[in-house]
Amino acid sequence: MNEKNLLKGNIAIAKAALECGCSCYFGYPITPQTDIGEYLSLEMQKRNLAYVCAESEIGAINMALGAASSGEKVMTSSSSCAVALMQETLSYAASDELPIVLVNVMRAGPGQGYIFPSQGDYNQATIGGGNGDYKTIVLSPSSIQECIDLTYKSFHLAQKYKNPTILLVDGLLGQMAEPAIITENPYPEIDNSNWRLDGAKNRTSRKIHSLEPNQNKLNKHILKLYQKYQIIEQNEPDWEEYLCNDAEIILTAFGTMARSVKAVCNFFREKGIKMGVYRPITLYPFPYKRLRELSINAKHIIDIEMNMGQMLRDVRLSVLSNSQISFIGKPVGDWLKKEEIINTINTIIKEQYASI
């Protein structure tokens, strides 16, 4: 404990899950996240915890739904095209108000794509592919240390709000290693004894299901969910600001992309250009408010992603209607290089502000 170790992102997530009391893991192997299940298959057995290598991703997420109903701290992990298979159950879990932690280590899509890293699941995670009015909390780490910290936070928020929570990890981060410390889980335990299904001996029976044939009751249920989402949107937006206070140009990026973008920002700062970086850590709830405040003084917002502009929509919704917005992106594969981003920004600056 508290010793610095060279950890792979996937292993860091698995270790952190155990550290904060994950008692059940269900999963099916898929690159680039298979290390999570591989590591847990050994470690959970040692600790006498539940580990099932499911027959499919659909099996895995539905096992997670069942275990969460009984009050277990449950996690499943997968990647892009297989997370697509899990969407139906995420909608069920949101309606059932079940705390499931789902780790998506993203690979390239659409369809089966390939194992190249990508950030193409922003929409899948934040908007969701399940039916009905529901939301999932989404957290996005940019370093291995954050993989650990945000795994703790994912479990905490899932339990606190009784809502499925997605840890959205770039494929690059899952496979990469960096020195990191398995810190202590900073969050308190949350009592679930008032809702979990653990046998109705000496109490009235409970049920958890999303079927509701009475339309008044269903409306009431959804309105209650939306009150919860409002509280989440009020209390939980999290972000990192880098040199934003006096910034005239703000670069927005999430996950590991934000790191190269910081290097780009440093390059332009050295040239005297007032640039800053805004990195949302919670993708849902998206930290709209602060970006809107910053956009009052910023001449230009440049969104940079390893996809074709998915977070761009949330950036547009954040900023003032007259803000200038540009996008730099690449769909899949090797991360956009610092030099490539600098060149593109130079072109944008030249076109827009001949004077700079």
Added chain:
Amino acid sequence: MIKNFIISGSGGQGILSIGTVLANIFMLGNKYVTYCPCYGAEMRGGAVNCEINMSDEELLTLQNEKADFVIALNQTSFDKFISKVKEGGTIIVNSSMAKIEKTRKDIKYIFAPFTQEAIKLGNIKIANSIALGVLSKILGNLTVENVKKAYEKILKNKKELIQKNLDAYLLGYDYIQEKEYA
């Protein structure tokens, strides 16, 4: 100051192991470090490489176009990564498995028969550690204590291999003293 490294060869040559050792050595020296393996449908005999970045400050760029130092343990990786060496950078080549050939004037070449030297030491698999020793010599500022600790971390389940690898490392370290690195 940031330094980038690429270690490359074929599956089974211990490319990723030696990359992890190097990354651990940097970590133990309190540097910022990232280690990215090239992953994919690799198998024994297939191409393998990993990228290591080291810095005194927080590492922001994770994947780089070029590297200051490249280790190539076979012909395929020598051919593939020669163009990835930065101007003024160094490539360390296993001359047991690659032809001695200097096509670039703007970089430094070190050729050494790592595989043959490893066979002399009694274990063909420790050629990677000899190469790491050569790289360490050029870098100059790695302490033997941290190198030992790094091997102990990586080989904690194969303790009998620690000393063999350290011997190989030290052989590599002293190798270019004789051959003069210019």
